[in-house]
Amino acid sequence: MDKKEDAPRGLKHRKESFSEWFTEVVERAELADLRYNVKGFLVHRPWSVIAMKGMYRLYEAELERRGHRPVWFPAVIPRENFEIESEHVKGFTPEVFWVTHAGDEELAEKLALRPTSETAMYKMYSLWIRSWRDLPLKLYQSCQVWRHETKSTRPFIRGREFYWIEAHDVFATREEAEAQAREDMQTTENVMHKEFGIPYMAFERPEWDKFAGAVRTYAADTLMPDGRAVQQPSTHLLGQNFAKPFGIRFRDKDEEEKIPWQTCYGPAIWRMVASIVAVHGDDKGLVFPYKIAPVQAVIVPIFKKENEEEVVGKALRIVKELRDSGIRAQADLSDSTPGWKFNEWELKGVPIRLEIGMREVGNGEVTLARRDTNEKKRIKDKDIIESVKNEGDAMTKHLIEKADKWFRSSIREARHVHELDVKEGGFVKVDFCSIDRAGLACAENIKEKYHLHVRGRRADAEEKPAGNCIVCGKKAGVVVYLARQY
Amino acid sequence: MDKKEDAPRGLKHRKESFSEWFTEVVERAELADLRYNVKGFLVHRPWSVIAMKGMYRLYEAELERRGHRPVWFPAVIPRENFEIESEHVKGFTPEVFWVTHAGDEELAEKLALRPTSETAMYKMYSLWIRSWRDLPLKLYQSCQVWRHETKSTRPFIRGREFYWIEAHDVFATREEAEAQAREDMQTTENVMHKEFGIPYMAFERPEWDKFAGAVRTYAADTLMPDGRAVQQPSTHLLGQNFAKPFGIRFRDKDEEEKIPWQTCYGPAIWRMVASIVAVHGDDKGLVFPYKIAPVQAVIVPIFKKENEEEVVGKALRIVKELRDSGIRAQADLSDSTPGWKFNEWELKGVPIRLEIGMREVGNGEVTLARRDTNEKKRIKDKDIIESVKNEGDAMTKHLIEKADKWFRSSIREARHVHELDVKEGGFVKVDFCSIDRAGLACAENIKEKYHLHVRGRRADAEEKPAGNCIVCGKKAGVVVYLARQY
Numbered sequence A, B: 001m002d003k004k005e006d007a008p009r010g011l012k013h014r015k016e017s018f019s020e021w022f023t024e025v026v027e028r029a030e031l032a033d034l035r036y037n038v039k040g041f042l043v044h045r046p047w048s049v050i051a052m053k054g055m056y057r058l059y060e061a062e063l064e065r066r067g068h069r070p071v072w073f074p075a076v077i078p079r080e081n082f083e084i085e086s087e088h089v090k091g092f093t094p095e096v097f098w099v100t101h102a103g104d105e106e107l108a109e110k111l112a113l114r115p116t117s118e119t120a121m122y123k124m125y126s127l128w129i130r131s132w133r134d135l136p137l138k139l140y141q142s143c144q145v146w147r148h149e150t151k152s153t154r155p156f157i158r159g160r161e162f163y164w165i166e167a168h169d170v171f172a173t174r175e176e177a178e179a180q181a182r183e184d185m186q187t188t189e190n191v192m193h194k195e196f197g198i199p200y201m202a203f204e205r206p207e208w209d210k211f212a213g214a215v216r217t218y219a220a221d222t223l224m225p226d227g228r229a230v231q232q233p234s235t236h237l238l239g240q241n242f243a244k245p246f247g248i249r250f251r252d253k254d255e256e257e258k259i260p261w262q263t264c265y266g267p268a269i270w271r272m273v274a275s276i277v278a279v280h281g282d283d284k285g286l287v288f289p290y291k292i293a294p295v296q297a298v299i300v301p302i303f304k305k306e307n308e309e310e311v312v313g314k315a316l317r318i319v320k321e322l323r324d325s326g327i328r329a330q331a332d333l334s335d336s337t338p339g340w341k342f343n344e345w346e347l348k349g350v351p352i353r354l355e356i357g358m359r360e361v362g363n364g365e366v367t368l369a370r371r372d373t374n375e376k377k378r379i380k381d382k383d384i385i386e387s388v389k390n391e392g393d394a395m396t397k398h399l400i401e402k403a404d405k406w407f408r409s410s411i412r413e414a415r416h417v418h419e420l421d422v423k424e425g426g427f428v429k430v431d432f433c434s435i436d437r438a439g440l441a442c443a444e445n446i447k448e449k450y451h452l453h454v455r456g457r458r459a460d461a462e463e464k465p466a467g468n469c470i471v472c473g474k475k476a477g478v479v480v481y482l483a484r485q486y
Helices: A018-028 A046-065 A086-095 A118-128 A174-193 A269-280 A305-324 A338-347 A358-363 A381-408 A437-450 B018-028 B046-065 B086-095 B118-128 B174-193 B269-280 B305-324 B338-347 B358-363 B381-408 B437-450
Strands: A076-078 A097-102 A105-113 A137-146 A161-171 A201-204 A216-223 A229-239 A261-265 A297-301 A329-331 A352-356 A365-370 A376-380 A411-413 A427-432 A453-458 A478-483 B076-078 B097-102 B105-113 B137-146 B161-171 B201-204 B216-223 B229-239 B261-265 B297-301 B329-331 B352-356 B365-370 B376-380 B411-413 B427-432 B453-458 B478-483
Touching: A018 A269, A046 A137, A046 A161, A046 A174, A046 A269, A097 B105, A105 B097, A118 A137, A118 A161, A161 A174, A161 A269, A174 A216, A174 A229, A174 A261, A216 A269, A216 A453, A216 A478, A229 A269, A269 A381, A297 A305, A297 A338, A305 A329, A305 A352, A305 A358, A305 A381, A338 A352, A352 A358, A352 A381, A358 A365, A365 A381, A376 A381, A437 A453, A437 A478, B018 B269, B046 B137, B046 B161, B046 B174, B046 B269, B118 B137, B118 B161, B161 B174, B161 B269, B174 B216, B174 B229, B174 B261, B216 B269, B216 B453, B216 B478, B229 B269, B269 B381, B297 B305, B297 B338, B305 B329, B305 B352, B305 B358, B305 B381, B338 B352, B352 B358, B352 B381, B358 B365, B365 B381, B376 B381, B437 B453, B437 B478
Parallel strands: A297 A329, A297 A352, A411 A427, B297 B329, B297 B352, B411 B427
Antiparallel strands: A076 A105, A097 A105, A097 B097, A137 A161, A161 A261, A201 A216, A201 A453, A216 A229, A229 A261, A352 A365, A365 A376, A427 A478, A453 A478, B076 B105, B097 B105, B137 B161, B161 B261, B201 B216, B201 B453, B216 B229, B229 B261, B352 B365, B365 B376, B427 B478, B453 B478
């Protein structure tokens, strides 16, 4: 445990060995510990928790700005609630963790650990909604959900416990519910894209890939560096599918009793961490967008014993100044070498590094290094705060542009099935027969032959097919995107 | 659902029928809905959630200022962890909810829903702590815990799911651990008392009332208006009781392998809501301290049809101005009468009400009413923001003084057991034989005869007994406080 070596052991190459790189970064940057002794459950360390708390704050602020209010519902749902809507129960039952005992006693009714909260919330909604005056009702909760995933779990991508937000809204009319689905997609754009820098396309999912109980599902898909698609927030038009069995009714302005229309929206903060790690990271490790970085600026003093006091003194003054102006700053005063510290804070993704040596003390300046470009600048002491903020914002902008460019370059078109038979990842845009039930056979066909999934048709762009279905050759009804998936 | 009556139906009297008053306020101020169909589980509505989010922020900031960092551990704990420390397992097993199945399958090992996280965290601590350089380790998590309480549950006081923070710290020496316990009590003072205005005394609990597995337990006790004591944050000196069985070791500066010393601290935000409701409330309902009020200032426009535009226009301008300066403000534009609105927002505990009628429009002013004193003032438009902030702070200060005064007046002394045989609530200060095992028989005696519990000896004041134990008559070893309890 003495003086550490000059450089942390090199990481795997991000593009060539993405899966190993990803796990290594999660562990070595101390985002999470994977050794907890229940399979599929992560221990989240401060480095990810501080980031996620910031991400939650940004997301919650946007939801509240759009009229949502926070609630906290119980983590357990009685079986009777869970079984009210039949499609939903079919979809979720295989994955539900059941609480059956308390102490030594068996419970009279077993309780589901919520895999999602429709069936907890909508029973209360039927008590809360009486009149058109109670609508729209727009509530969200930030919470964990638990699903006994049988597919292989991966940290922050698929697990048995994950952290998300779920918003559940109720409207007097179908049109308002449809407008809400569009608003939810705008929320995804404003936060996930513009703040976190995660590129995506929004899709309407095929009939066979909807949320259990929904009329329609819209989902934002992003990509991992290995070219596989990952689903980010989805928003569901529930129609009256839940309102009917849960008995949600309202007296409208015309005095008629009516059934309202519902939507739900599920941004998974936890999985967005995975995309931030994967999309912005590089061979040196993590790269955090400025606004959500657990530490935004790290100060590394470089000194010999004889000038320690001056250099460390300046470092501490600057940390205080930065903190006083609301910047999350930290000075690394450990006894590692400067080189080791550079590598360590790069691995951890800190956006801005400020180096202070005797030259900087003498000139009344600091050397500022940016994590994304490695560019160094000399900054006068009086300009430090402004420069850190400006470089931080510029870095986020640059990360978004770079990610968008890469994402757009990962979309190609195909006209014939043999063009699907390649190792290349990313999205493949094709003409397809239908995303209704009728298209399922063709979807199964390419899934089996090429491991490609029909992600759906664009929900954020109007695209008309020109030719025939790439699989069955019948006249195409829709343009869809295919991808390997997590 | 048309025009509501002029006043909400009167509440029960707070002091005379505290229990009914409390439940009524919880439901009618829409803090929580008690109708969820699992016993002991609450549905938390926006009015409590917004307050609790603010309370969490204040508490977390104080913990972080003192060097704690946030973590998120799994909600489930495998049985094998749970059974490592024998006192702990004895204390908690009767209350544990067990997850035994996933889908239709029985789990190979059953999982406890965390009733508290020692046994989840300390197993990881044994992996994280290697050297004196890793200490102190100070981590906290904000989370829910689940306990199958068999005593009768009450909203925000005792339930089967509650929201708290748990901080778990590890030190190289016993002295540092003891200093941490004192620091935790200072955190309680700084946040619970100075921010939330909850009065308390800090006690060292008797041997028979310690946390399961602890060497010593210190706890802050407050009172309800019915004179019964409620435990607020407790901090526990765990000594090496957990470190030993969990295998937590560190190599010290002298190269020796040693066993570290631990503490844990558990402020329950959820239960602090109960104290805020109970202590600051009055016969009109809730009274929120300014800083944590979900809405800090409500604007009630008072107008006739012909001057609606002017009055409502001014109300909206002021709401915007207040919000722009960071105040949580809202205008009540519903079609209820002003009188109804006054009552409603008083019931909900909003600290400041601004009334705007034609007179106020004409004079370039507003009428400001304070929830705690009912005092009204006329404020010039240009002074509104400053006045709202000042009155808000003054109100919090006043609430704290009032609560402290009442709390101090609820402490009396007794010299003879017959003085215990009264209905009067509050604390009774008595000379007592011992809070070690030897005192248990005397404690059981007064519990049985007078329903009074020994809360412990003051941890925040030095008090020496002058006489003999109030029960057995032997020479007293300690001054203790007795109280009926929740």
